[in-house]
Amino acid sequence: MTKTTKRISTGILAFILLFSAVLPVTCIFSRDAAAKSYSLIYTVTDGEITITGCEGEPEFVEIPQFISGKPVTSLGAEAFSEHSELKQISLPEGLSSIGDRCFYACTMLESAVLPVSLTYIGSGCFCGCTALSAVSLPESLSELPDSCFRACISLDPVYIPEGVSTIGRFCFSGCTSLSFVNIPESVTDIGSCAFYMCRELTAVYIPPSAENLGPYSLGCTTAAGEADPSFTILSAKGTAAEQYAAEYHVSFVDASGAVQAAAIKGLSGRRLGTGIPIIYIAAAAAIFTAAAAVIVRQSIRLRRKNK
Numbered sequence: 001m002t003k004t005t006k007r008i009s010t011g012i013l014a015f016i017l018l019f020s021a022v023l024p025v026t027c028i029f030s031r032d033a034a035a036k037s038y039s040l041i042y043t044v045t046d047g048e049i050t051i052t053g054c055e056g057e058p059e060f061v062e063i064p065q066f067i068s069g070k071p072v073t074s075l076g077a078e079a080f081s082e083h084s085e086l087k088q089i090s091l092p093e094g095l096s097s098i099g100d101r102c103f104y105a106c107t108m109l110e111s112a113v114l115p116v117s118l119t120y121i122g123s124g125c126f127c128g129c130t131a132l133s134a135v136s137l138p139e140s141l142s143e144l145p146d147s148c149f150r151a152c153i154s155l156d157p158v159y160i161p162e163g164v165s166t167i168g169r170f171c172f173s174g175c176t177s178l179s180f181v182n183i184p185e186s187v188t189d190i191g192s193c194a195f196y197m198c199r200e201l202t203a204v205y206i207p208p209s210a211e212n213l214g215p216y217s218l219g220c221t222t223a224a225g226e227a228d229p230s231f232t233i234l235s236a237k238g239t240a241a242e243q244y245a246a247e248y249h250v251s252f253v254d255a256s257g258a259v260q261a262a263a264i265k266g267l268s269g270r271r272l273g274t275g276i277p278i279i280y281i282a283a284a285a286a287i288f289t290a291a292a293a294v295i296v297r298q299s300i301r302l303r304r305k306n307k
Contacts, residue, residue: 057083072092084107089103089109096119098125127149128150146171153177157180174197181195197222204232232253233245
């Protein structure tokens with residue numbers, strides 16, 4: 001073989017190796033002999049795998065941590081969109097990104113435990129997951145994007161972890177069963193219509209750190225965007241939350257220094273009296289929030305194990 005031929009052959013081989021790394025490859029993972037088979041379509045880029053789609057009609061999907069020795073780090077946009085038969089999804093540690101509308105309209109999806117390695121969720125990720133009743137969010141997230149849990153009509157409660165700074169537009173809009181949500185001290189922005197049409201949400205604590213509350217973000221429970229005057233915002237005086245309450249004519253309770261005071265209100269269903277020392281309220285609420293998040297995660301895993 002001449003040198004010219006060798007160079008051409010080497011060039012062709014390099015070309016094939018380069019572009020084959022990003023071509024979709026279909027793999028089949030069976031849970032057991034009785035389970036419906038399904039195929040995960042994925043691409044490989046820089047030695048990391050992105051799941052881009054799923055073929056079949058599985059009720060349970062387990063995303064492996066590695067495929068052919070390469071780590072699975074991302075779920076692509078609309079990878080499982082409109083898989084209405086999907087009830088459970090198992091996500092591996094090492095997963096760092098979930099793309100836009102990844103689980104859009106997975107109407108039978110019941111729960112989701114997001115791994116602690118996750119740092120990014122795309123907009124509309126769980127939008128329209130009408131059976132989704134429980135989700136465990138990791139502290140590694142800094143943002144809950146636009147329409148992330150929009151129209152998740154079974155979702156309740158929601159524990160937003162410390163570290164999240166932004167709750168996007170329409171994030172929980174139309175979550176008609178949502179009766180409790182904790183908003184941590186790290187939150188600075190709550191987007192427009194973030195909790196629009198959340199009819200069961202009658203009160204929420206807004207930390208002083210939340211400086212930007214978008215239009216109709218809280219307490220607006222009608223299609224016309226009218227605020228419910230019985231809705232109560234708890235926060236410190238002189239905050240953006242107090243200004244919002246005045247503008248939208250909802251009730252405001254001064255909860256200065258009461259970290260997550262609404263957690264106690266949510267437990268009792270009654271407004272807090274003035275006889276409880278504020279330090280006890282703050283301590284109890286913080287313990288409750290942390291414990292509840294652990295319980296949600298464990299209950300989801302136990303439910304999966306028993307299925």
